Amino acid sequence: MQTDTLTYLIISGVIALLLALFQYAYKSKIKGKRAWFLTTLRFITYFSIFVLLVNPKFDKVTYYNEKPNLVVAVDNSESVSYLKQSQTTTDFIETLKSNQELNENFNLEFYSFGKEISPSEAYTFDEKQSNLALVFDRLSEVYNNAISPTLLISDGNQTYGTDYAYMTKRYKQPIFPVILGDTTTFTDIKIQQLNVNRYAFLKNKFPVEIIATYNGNTAVNTQLKVSKGNTTVFSMPLSFSKTETSQIITFTLPANRVGVTSYKADVIALENEKNTINNVKNFAVEVIDQKTNVAIVSELLHPDLGALKKSIESNEQRKAEILNTEEFLKKSNDFQLVIVYQPTTNIEKLYAEIDRLKLNKIIVTGIKTNWNVLNTLQSSYKQVLTNQTEDYQPSLNQNYATFSVDNLNFSEFPPLKSEFGEIKFSVPFETILYKSINGEQIDTPLLATFETNDKREALLLGEGIWRWRAQSYINDKSFNAFDNFIGKLVQYLSTNARKTRLNVNYESFYNGNDNVKITAQFFNKNYEFEDNANLNITLKNQDNDEIQSFPFVLKNNRYEVDLSGLGAGNYTFTVKVNTENFSTSGELKILDYNVEQQFLNANVSKLQSLASNSKGNAYFIDNTTSIIDNLLNDSRFATIQKSTKKVVPLIDWKYLLALIAFSLAAEWFIRKYNGLI
Structure with missing residues (x-):
């Protein structure tokens, strides 16, 4: 007092x-x-x-007792059941739940993980992928500020995501791996990895790389065969020994037919080999007869140019080249789309050539754009000149209907720098991204598309888009989301196909462990997105004539259906709008491959290393009697009396x-x- x-x-x-x-x-x-x-x-x-x-x-002053957390992360992937450890795992989890002393001393929190992680106390062991790095990434967001020893019940075989061996630098908790499996080794030969481009071009040859590995103590001979249907297109003898445990085989195959072609790579199994599933890998290549060449024309040097080039070329069907105006004029016939970056002076010849070839274009402006010249060269829009600059953040237009746009959390992206002042359009346009200042959206486009004289054009009013690509990587640990966004814009602008009221987006083929998702958009007679349409997809398996039907679900400004549960095979499909007489058809292929069935053993050494680096202990699932006692007697996990x-x-x-x-x-x-x- x-x-x-x-x-x-x-x-x-x-x-x-x-x-x-x-x-x-x-x-x-x-x-x-x-x-x-x-x-x-x-x-x-x-x-x-x-x-x-x-x-x-x-x-x-109030006193209370704080118990430590005991985080139990359970591998819910198919490899657990494939290694015949599902029942043992379930019994061990029930032992943890029913132990009274353990519950008195810890707050037990249960999670299951496959490709994603979620709180759960029910386990089906049917996940197609296992991402152990994501487990520690997500748990670090919740438990890094409290005492939370972690039981990781897994075989340690990761099929997706970054390497989890280094996640102890971020997740600051003792980790106690419970290893599903044993150290028994079996003679095994398998295709460790198969690398092939998703696309190839007609009348070219595409490369294939196969890495075959061997686990055993004796010298063996076998053969690699690659077949298309019943025809063998490549074969090669292979020899392995205790010291020569791997081979890299590289060869090329011809692309003679447009469309998707499936292949099977098969290493002939050894006598008494326990796992023959991992001897086979199916792969497919889509052969196309054209490639989109994009010219990025600029008189300036700027990081945006490299970011645009990388995003465009992330799709193998596209190639981008950075040129100045004179270089473009010498080879202008080679391109289907032009990106004009910050037009300055002396661009009259560039615009004249683009108009002569009737090319679609993207105009990117910034603080060095010569708006006096740009306002004169075209009549679609005019920028009010103020000789001042402003930073604008993007805000997604959820009602943009020309093509589907995923929300990349644009509102969290860094701002673009642009000319301050109103932009006035004299032609109909659609806004993809609005300008936003200090979190307040203004009714002015930052990125817009429009069509004039049967030509398509996009206008981006700001420089610094390279920061968007970097932010996308920070958000998702991948450039894919941003690159797909740029890819859709390029795809729309590189074709002059007429609008249709029903648009369906899908891949020609999917690997067995991919998420098979198809999206669609349906527009009314004014080409405004219909958010109350009733869409269904009907699939027919061409191998057994089985027919299945699924409804689409509305998600933001598109409809989506998840077909990830489909078995491998060739499918034809029809997407139909039930309320109106509209439909479209297509074909897709799902390849037979289960990555979780490629393992014979638990990754013991990696899990033991994880335990050692985090100051925990590793246990085998068949020898877990001491786990509970060790946790209860560890002085690091004592109940702490705290006061407020x-x-x-x-x-x-x-x-x-x-x-x-x-x-x-x-x-x-x-x-x-x-x-x-």
């Missing part, structure tokens, strides 16, 4: 006593014990009221109000009883 407060309380006590004595001692007719008793009651009343006015504050200190004002103390009421009531009763009222 502060000195000033204590002084006020002493003064309050003196004043309360003087007032009470003045009423019942000074010239009062009441004498004896009654006078002193009434004086005391009145003193209590006055002093309590004065104390409430002073309102001193007191520290209230709270400053409480006296006015919140209800007993003081009760005391005032009691003293006033008692005084009134005594005076009434003695006839003094």
Whole structure:
């Protein structure tokens, strides 16, 4: 309590006593014990009221016990059941849940993981992928500030994501791997990896790289065969030994037919080989007869140029080349799309050539754009000149209907720098991204598309898009989302196909472990997106004539259907709008491949290394009797007594109000009883 407060309380006590004595001692007719008793009651009343006015504050300390968390992350992938560990895993989890002493000393939190991680206490062991790095990435966001030893129940075989061996640098908790499997090794030969481009061009040859590995102690001979249907298109003998455990085989295959072609790579199994599934890998290549060449024309050097080139070339069907105006004019016939970056002076010849060839284009402006020239060379839009710059952040137009645009959390992207002032369009246009200043969206486009004279054009009003690509990588640990966004814009602008009311987006083929998702958009007669349409997809398996039908689900400005549960095979499909007479058809192929069935053993060494680096211990699932005892006896995981200190004002103390009421009531009763009222 502060000195000033204590002084006020002493003064309050003196004043309360003087007032009470003045009423019942000074010239009062009441004498004896009654006078002193009434004086005391009145003193209590006055002093309590004065104390409430002073309102001193007191520290209230509360003690509580905080138990550590015990995080249990369970591998829910198919490899667990393939290694015949699903029942053992389930029994061990039930042991943890039912152990009373463990529950008294820890807050048990259960998670299951495959390609994603989620809180769960039910396990099906049917996930197609396992991403262990994501487990520690997500758990670090929740548990890094509390004592949270972690049980990782897994075989340690990762099929997706970054290497989890280095995640202990981020996840600062002891990790106790419970290893599903044993150290028994089997003679095995397998295709460790197969590398092939997704696309090839007609009448070219495409490269294939196969890495075959061997696990065994004796020298063996076998053969690699690559077949297309019943025809062998490549074969090669292979030899392995205890010291020569891997071979890299590189060859090329011809691309003679447009469309998707499936192949099967097969290493002939050894005698008594336990796992022959990993001897085979199916792959496919889509052969196309054209390639989109994009010219990026600029007289400036800027990081945006490299970012655009990388995004465009992330799709093998596209090639981008950075040129100045003179270089472009020499080879202008080679391109199907032109990106004009920050047009400055001397661009009249460039615009004349683009118009002569009737090429679609993307105009990217910035602080060095010569708007006097640009306003003169075209009539579709005019920028009001202010000779000032402004930073604009993007805001996605959810109603953009020309093609589907995924929301990349654009509002969190860094701003682009651009000319300050209004942009006025003289042609109909559609806005993909609006400008936003300090979180407030303004009704001015940052990125827009429009069509004039059967030509398509996009206008990006700002420089610094390289930062968007970098931010996308920070958000998703991958450039794919941003590159797909640029890819869709380039795809739209590199063709002059007429608009259709029903657009369906899909891949020609999917690997067995891919997410098979098809998206669609349906527009009304004014080409405005319909958000209340009823879309269905009907698939026919060409191998067994089985027919299945699935509804689309509305997600933002598109419809989506998830077909990830489909088996391998060739499918034809029809997407139909039930409310109107619109439909479109196509074909897709799902390749037979299950990455979770490629393993014979747990990755023991990696899990033991993970335990050692995090100051934990590794256990085999068949020897788990000591896990609970070790956790309970580890001094690092003791229950901690903590306290909270709270400053409480006296006015919140209800007993003081009760005391005032009691003293006033008692005084009134005594005076009434003695006839003094």
